Amino acid sequence: MSTELPSRKKARRTRRRSTVLISVGVIVALLATTVVAFVVSLPDDLVIGRLSQKSNVYATRSDGTPQLLASFYDQNRVEVASDAISPFVKDAATSAEDPGFYDHGGVDIWGTVAGLVSTLVTGTARGGSSITQQYVKNVLVQKCETLADDKKRTGCYDTATETSPDRKLKEMSLAIGLEKKSSKADILRQYLNITGFGGSVYGIEAAANYYFNTTAAALTLSQAASLVAIVNNPVKFQLDKPESATNGVANGYAANKERRDYILGEMLTHKKISTADHDAALNEPITPAITEPSTGCQTAAGSAYFCDLVLRTLRNDPAFGANRATRLANFRLGGYDVYTTLDLDLQSAAETTMAENVPKSYEDWDVGGVISSVGVGTGRVLAMSQNKDYTQDPAVAAANPNATGINFNTDYAQGGSKGFQTGSTYKVFTLAEWLKEGNSLADSVSSRQRSDWGVFQDSCSGPQEYGTSFDPNNDASYENGSYYSALQSTISSINTGFIGMAKKLDLCGIRKTAEAFGVHRADGDPLQQGAASVLGTNEIAPLTMAAAYAGIANNGTTCTPILIDRIVGPDGAEIPAPKSACTQSVTPDVAAAMAYAMQRVMTSGTGSTSNWRTDPEVPMIGKTGTTDENKDTWMAGASTKVATVVGVVTVAGTGEDQRETYFDNGEAASARHRMWPDVMSAANKKFGGDEFPDPPRSMTR
Incomplete structure (x- = not known):
């Protein structure tokens, strides 16, 4: 012890x-x-490198200043x-x-x-x-x-x-x-x-x-x-x-x-x-003011589908990286300011008129509404709207008929649908081929309705014979005359008149002329070139048609659509943005004769309802389109400054006869003639419009 x-x-x-x-x-x-x-x-050498930052996507206000659409990080x-x-x-x-x-x-x-x-x-x-x-x-x-x-x-x-x-x-x-x-x-x-x-x-x-x-x-x-x-x-x-x-x-x-x-x-x-x-x-209390940053295209509201297309463009354009892996890495690191072509005045008009005229969903009809506007001579996409709420959540899209992640305005490979039949808006390419081959707007063809149209020439696939299975009708009985001129057929959109024109042309030539205007199927397949395709049976994206109509208004020179004006990198230096490629689709004379006929569509033909509703008035060209049983209806046209395509379509299923269907704001079939004037009124007010060139007399006599 x-x-x-x-x-x-x-x-x-x-x-x-x-x-x-x-x-x-x-x-x-x-x-x-x-x-x-x-x-x-x-x-002891530390290479700091580049920090991950958020990227910003901007549109342009009416005073020319940028407005943030969305950020990504x-x-x-x-x-x-x-x-x-x-x-x-x-x-x-x-x-x-x-x-x-x-x-x-x-x-x-x-x-x-x-x-x-x-x-x-x-x-x-x-x-x-x-x-x-x-x-x-x-x-x-x-x-x-x-x-x-x-x-x-x-x-x-x-x-x-x-x-x-x-x-x-x-x-x-x-x-x-x-x-x-x-x-x-x-x-x-x-x-x-x-x-x-x-x-x-x-x-x-x-x-x-x-x-x-x-x-x-x-x-x-x-x-x-x-x-x-x-x-x-x-x-x-x-x-x-x-x-x-x-x-x-x-x-x-x-x-x-x-x-x-x-x-x-x-x-x-x-x-x-x-x-x-x-x-x-x-002694000061902690009082956070949590402010969620703008992130993702859903924050761009009505411009979300345009925003989505911008992102897909960045991820696929070599200007953003030599290969896909590099582009994705660059996108993830961010730090970019992307200034887009979107014009907020036109976009506002497009969003407003869409909300007023096409519901997000309709009983027993998967209804779609689309608007695309493109600058003439520039290819700049100025407006893009549709009738759905944007989402990239498959569960939300499956449960909510008002929402989708599919951009109805563009191609399938760009996040879009597989396209829509364009109806009679496609007829302008037969008109172009008619004029290219030396014919006049005043020349007439046999246009009576018949059950056997016989053989059509096709330099690509050989002669095509059509028997009793091919029996196109006209929209009204009074259009069943024996002969119509190319001009009359265009003004009144007479189906048999255009089939009669195609009978004297080369079906492959009509397809190639459409392709010269940048027209292609939204699903990536080759354009169909049978006789029925003359009447608009190919499924095409609205943005593609808007660019084509801008080409007609641009003296026959078509410019590919672009969405980005400039890109500023993390270091403040500009990165080359994707450029529009402009090609001469038809000669200026042919384009002038096409415009001459299409102006008459607006002043005295099927597009006159849209024309008289547009204010201020400037010279405009246009063409309407309606598919079988009125399932899809279109209005396409342009001034010398802006081209716009508007449509009410069936996204999936059998659809409804739009002439027998009424939305809150009126007949479904006439919604196009309420929306197109609203957008083009904003365009005309902002950009104006010039006279279209006169065609050679040889093309009109």
């Missing part, structure tokens, strides 16, 4: 603890010296300059994360030692990374984001975040090297721009936007401390939802407040703020 006095026992324990601490201190000092010597010998980040970051943020970060930041050379060796001692003595792990080291780690993680291959990206991330001495030593070496070539101010700026603030929010500017609906420059002391608190543990200190309730009472943001108050105390200790400022901020 020990008789040692308690005081002696206590003294012996104290000496033993001191001896342990001294031993640990000696070991740590030796270890620190060894580590520093080893670290200095490692490579994997990481919501906006890089800002040092003077755009509040001093409160910088002082909060250094005080809480690295008080010796301005004194050490990249590695807080004593902080590392203190962390190691704490771990050895207390058994509780403690970090010792400087701000520079934390920045290095973030850079290494971000470099993984540039990899297009998912497996390589995951492997890279695992390596960059593994808990190992090798990784720590590499970070220390790179931090020392970074401090040799960068100023403290710049390292702190880059750290605050790269660090994560929870979820997909990265960088102090995006954090200020998201959590407090302000900018990094305008953050208050309390707000700055709350945001810096998140960096320590984004999940624990989040501000985008109150913490879980305890005993039925929500904790609010208690965890963040505790960390915030600690940071405020550190700022006071290191003399970054006054006692009065500290006390005032300490």
